[in-house]
Amino acid sequence: MAEQTGTTMEKIVALCKRRGFIFQSSEIYGGIGGFWDYGPLGCELKRNIKEAWWQDMVRNPPLGPKGVEFQMVGVDCAIIMNSKVWVASGHVGGFKDPMVACKADGCKKLFRADQVWTVELLPEGVYDETGFDASFTKEGFSLAVRDISLMKNRRTWIASTQVDGVAEALNDVESAINRAGKQFKSAQLKSTRVVARAQKHTLALFKAVDDDGNRYQGVVSRLDAIPRSQFPDSPNRNIAGPCPVCGGDLTDLREFNLMFDTHTGALREEANRVYLRPETAQGIFVNFKNVMDSSRVKIPFGIAQIGKAFRNEINPRNYTFRSREFEQMEIEFFCKPDELCADGEPTAMEWYEFWRNTRIKWYESLGIRSDKLRPRQQGAEELAHYSRACTDIEYMFPFSNEPQELEGVAHRGSFDLNQHGKFARGDENAFAVIDDETKKKYVPHVIEPSAGADRFTLAVITEAYTVDETRASPEFMRFHPRLAPIKAAVFPLVAKDGLPEIAEPIYRAIKTQFPAQYDAKQSIGKRYARMDEAGTPFCFTIDGQSKEDGTVTVRNRDDASQSRIDRSRCLDYLRDKLTV
RNA sequence: GCGGGUGUAGCUCAGUGGUAGAGCGUCACGUUGCCAACGUGAAUGUCGAGGGUUCGAGCCCCUUCACCCGCUCCA
Numbered sequence: 001m002a003e004q005t006g007t008t009m010e011k012i013v014a015l016c017k018r019r020g021f022i023f024q025s026s027e028i029y030g031g032i033g034g035f036w037d038y039g040p041l042g043c044e045l046k047r048n049i050k051e052a053w054w055q056d057m058v059r060n061p062p063l064g065p066k067g068v069e070f071q072m073v074g075v076d077c078a079i080i081m082n083s084k085v086w087v088a089s090g091h092v093g094g095f096k097d098p099m100v101a102c103k104a105d106g107c108k109k110l111f112r113a114d115q116v117w118t119v120e121l122l123p124e125g126v127y128d129e130t131g132f133d134a135s136f137t138k139e140g141f142s143l144a145v146r147d148i149s150l151m152k153n154r155r156t157w158i159a160s161t162q163v164d165g166v167a168e169a170l171n172d173v174e175s176a177i178n179r180a181g182k183q184f185k186s187a188q189l190k191s192t193r194v195v196a197r198a199q200k201h202t203l204a205l206f207k208a209v210d211d212d213g214n215r216y217q218g219v220v221s222r223l224d225a226i227p228r229s230q231f232p233d234s235p236n237r238n239i240a241g242p243c244p245v246c247g248g249d250l251t252d253l254r255e256f257n258l259m260f261d262t263h264t265g266a267l268r269e270e271a272n273r274v275y276l277r278p279e280t281a282q283g284i285f286v287n288f289k290n291v292m293d294s295s296r297v298k299i300p301f302g303i304a305q306i307g308k309a310f311r312n313e314i315n316p317r318n319y320t321f322r323s324r325e326f327e328q329m330e331i332e333f334f335c336k337p338d339e340l341c342a343d344g345e346p347t348a349m350e351w352y353e354f355w356r357n358t359r360i361k362w363y364e365s366l367g368i369r370s371d372k373l374r375p376r377q378q379g380a381e382e383l384a385h386y387s388r389a390c391t392d393i394e395y396m397f398p399f400s401n402e403p404q405e406l407e408g409v410a411h412r413g414s415f416d417l418n419q420h421g422k423f424a425r426g427d428e429n430a431f432a433v434i435d436d437e438t439k440k441k442y443v444p445h446v447i448e449p450s451a452g453a454d455r456f457t458l459a460v461i462t463e464a465y466t467v468d469e470t471r472a473s474p475e476f477m478r479f480h481p482r483l484a485p486i487k488a489a490v491f492p493l494v495a496k497d498g499l500p501e502i503a504e505p506i507y508r509a510i511k512t513q514f515p516a517q518y519d520a521k522q523s524i525g526k527r528y529a530r531m532d533e534a535g536t537p538f539c540f541t542i543d544g545q546s547k548e549d550g551t552v553t554v555r556n557r558d559d560a561s562q563s564r565i566d567r568s569r570c571l572d573y574l575r576d577k578l579t580v
Numbered sequence: 581g582c583g584g585g586u587g588u589a590g591c592u593c594a595g596u597g598g599u600a601g602a603g604c605g606u607c608a609c610g611u612u613g614c615c616a617a618c619g620u621g622a623a624u625g626u627c628g629a630g631g632g633u634u635c636g637a638g639c640c641c642c643u644u645c646a647c648c649c650g651c652u653c654c655a
Contacts, residue, residue: 322655330655405655543613
C-alpha cells in the first residue's frame with residue numbers, strides 16, 4: 001500500500017509538471033527547497049479556488065445558526081507589519097520549535113522538546129514545598145530552578161519519557177517516577193507520592209524515599225519548560241537529558257525561530273528588524289477597530305483575508321504541502337461571549353460549530369469526497385491555553401497514511417484582541433465594544449477558520465487525479481467544473497474543409513465568458529487526451545455535419561460521452577453546466 | 581538538523597574510463613476523419629553544480645546543491 005501511494009503521488013507530480021500546474025521554484029538554478037511556482041494551469045486552478053472561497057464565504061456566506069444573517073467583509077493587509085504585532089501575538093517569543101537530538105551513535109533520534117517529559121530528583125529540602133506550589137502559576141517551573149548550581153549537574157535528570165499528549169503523560173506519571181527511582185543511584189525508592197499535578201509545562205511534583213531512608217523531592221516537567229534565561233552563562237548549557245529511547249545524552253535545546261525576517265530602512269540594525277508574516281490573521285486583528293469604525297459592521301460579523309504567509313520550515317516536505325511561502329484564506333469571525341447572549345441568540349460555541357460545519361460542507365461542495373475529509377476535534381489537553389475549542393479539518397493525501405491538516409477552525413475566545421489591547425494601548429479591554437441591548441462592554445470572542453490555499457489546491461489536484469485503464473487516455477483530472485482551469489475547448493475535427501472557419505467564432509464567443517482553448521492540430525484523440533489531463537470538462541468539436549445542420553459535438557470529460565447541440569447554444573450549454 | 585537513497589532530453593530510463601542514446605511526448609509536412617492512429621522528417625542535453633585523478637570522466641575521488649524516504653513538523 002505504501003508503495004502504491006508513493007507511485008500515485010509521483011504520477012501526480014509528473015502530470016503537474018508535464019501539463020504546467022506546478023513547477024519547482026528557481027528550477028534552472030538547481031531549485032530552492034520549500035518554494036513552488038504555479039504554471040499556466042495551476043495558476044488558473046488556484047485562482048478559481050480562492051475566488052470560490054471569497055464568493056462563498058465573503059460575498060455570499062450561508063445563513064448563520066438559527067437563520068441569523070451576518071456580514072462578512074474583506075481586508076488585504078501588508079505582509080510586513082510593525083514588529084510589535086508579533087510580540088503581542090506571541091510569535092516572537094513562542095513561535096519556535098525547540099528540538100533536541102540524541103548524541104548516541106546508533107540512536108540519533110530527534111525530539112521536539114515539548115514532547116519529552118523528564119523526571120528530576122533532588123534531595124529533599126533543596127526546595128521547600130511552597131516553592132513548588134508557586135511554580136504551578138504562570139511561570140511554571142521558574143521557582144524550581146532557582147538554585148542554578150544544582151541544575152548544572154545534568155545527572156539530576158535521571159529519566160525521561162516521550163509522549164504524544166498530556167493525557168498520556170498524566171497516565172504515565174507514576175511509571176515515569178518509578179523509573180526515575182530505579183535509575184537514581186541504583187537505589188530502589190521505597191515509596192513515591194505525587195503531591196500535586198499541573199497541566200502544561202510542569203506535570204507533577206512528588207516526594208520519594210529510598211531504601212536508606214533518604215528523602216527526595218522530584219518534579220516531572222516538559223523538557224522545554226526550563227527557561228533558558230536561568231542558564232545565562234553556564235559553560236555547560238546541556239540541560240537536557242537523558243534520551244527517552246536509549247538513555248544517551250541529548251544535545252542542547254536548539255531553538256529554530258520559524259519567522260523570516262528582514263530590515264526596513266537603510267541600516268541593517270536590530271531596531272529595524274521586521275518580519276514576514278507567518279499568518280494573515282494578525283493583519284485582521286490589528287485592523288479590527290478600523291473596520292468597525294469605517295464599514296458599519298455590527299457583531300456578529302467576520303473579516304476575511306487571502307494572502308501570502310511565510311514560515312521558515314525546518315524541513316519542507318511532501319511536495320507543496322509544507323512550503324516556506326504559502327497562501328492562507330482566513331476568517332476572523334467576531335461574536336459575543338456566551339454569557340452576554342440573549343435567549344435565542346447564537347452563542348460563540350454555536351458560531352464555532354457553524355463555521356466548522358460550513359467549512360466541511362464547502363470542501364464537499366467542491367468535489368472532495370467526504371470519506372477522505374477527516375474533521376478532528378482537538379482534545380482539551382491539545383488546545384492552546386487561550387483556545388476554547390479547535391477542529392482540524394484533515395484530508396487523506398496519497399503521500400501519507402495519516403490525514404493531513406487543510407484547515408483549522410478554532411474558538412480563540414478574546415485572546416487576540418486582549419493581547420493587542422494590552423500591547424498597543426496598555427489595556428486588555430481597549431478593543432471592547434458595547435452591547436446594544438445590555439449596554440455592557442465586552443471584548444468580542446473570535447472564531448477562526450484558517451485554511452491553506454495551497455494545501456487545498458493540492459487536495460483538489462490529488463482528488464481530481466483519476467486513472468481508468470479502459471480509456472484511450474487513462475490519466476485524467478476530474479476537477480469540479482467550477483474549479484477547472486479551462487472550462488471548454490473548441491476543436492475543428494480537421495484543420496481544413498471550412499471547419500476552422502466555423503470553429504473559430506465559437507471559440508471567440510466562449511472565451512469572452514469562460515477560460516477556453518482552441519486547438520486544430522494533431523489527431524482528435526490527442527487533443528481530447530490533452531484536455532483530459534488539464535481537467536477540461538467539455539470539448540466542442542466541429543465536424544462535417546456542422547456544415548450541413550449547424551450542430552456540433554459536445555464531449556464530456558468524465559465518461560467521454562458525446563451529444564450534439566446547435567452551435568449557437570455552446571455558451572448557454574456551458575452556463576447551464578458550470579453554474580452551481 | 582541526523583541517517584539512508586536518487587540526480588543523463590519535456591517525461592520514463594539505458595549507458596562500469598574512449599564519438600551522448602532509446603521509447604514516449606513536442607514540432608513540421610503528408611495521410612486519416614471522433615478518442616494519445618499511421619508515414620516521413622526535425623528540434624531539444626552546462627550528463628544537478630564546483631573541484632580533483634587521468635592522455636581522456638556521464639562513469640573514479642572530494643565538496644556542494646536539489647529532490648525522495650525515515651525521525652520531526654504543520655495553515
